[in-house]
Amino acid sequence: MDYIVEAIAIISEQPVISTRGKSSGATKGTSVASLASRQAIDVQLPFRLPMFTGKSLFTLRIAMTRHLGAWVGRTIPSVGYVIMTKDVTEIILKSVRRYNALFEPEDKMAW
Template structure:
């Protein structure tokens, strides 16, 4: 790391690492909005934390609030079996097929929320790197 000093906003005489941090905070503030709140809500409402009985052995325990609501408001059967993610984690991804439109929507909403937050994280880092590399001297640039 070099000994170059930079300025950003009210901050003067900061190092390249500190400059990167302040730019990242600023870009995060710019990016976060109502769509991120909706994405976080989709993820939280999609958690399998509502206990239910009558599940077969090997089934994922519990159900989610969004899945219960979707099954209630979309009690339709479709002609084809639709793939849904029922469990994702360090142990891998578990896919289940369903003909219930409500189950499909209920299981898909948290996935959409996760994709939205992932896209935001990508945009924040891309914009941070772009702004940082534009502001610093060539020896302090990243990538």
């Protein structure tokens, strides 16, 4: 079930919905997560929160916002990446343990 949640969280960040206009340095389009959370949580904060923006890890940058809905929409995919990282780490550790249990001490993998 975790795989479905992380996939939805990660996919929901892709800027597939076109927008009217943005500044020259902004990523074109908006994500489903951002659009839905902006509509559901229309709260302006008295302070700014950092959020990650960009289409990929290569175009990733940090932007600041006072809009709680925008922050939530941009943070949802981060949760997906955290869950995915946990899963991959767990798979690697269990694989190394299993491998080491099957073979002689001199053939074991160090970690």
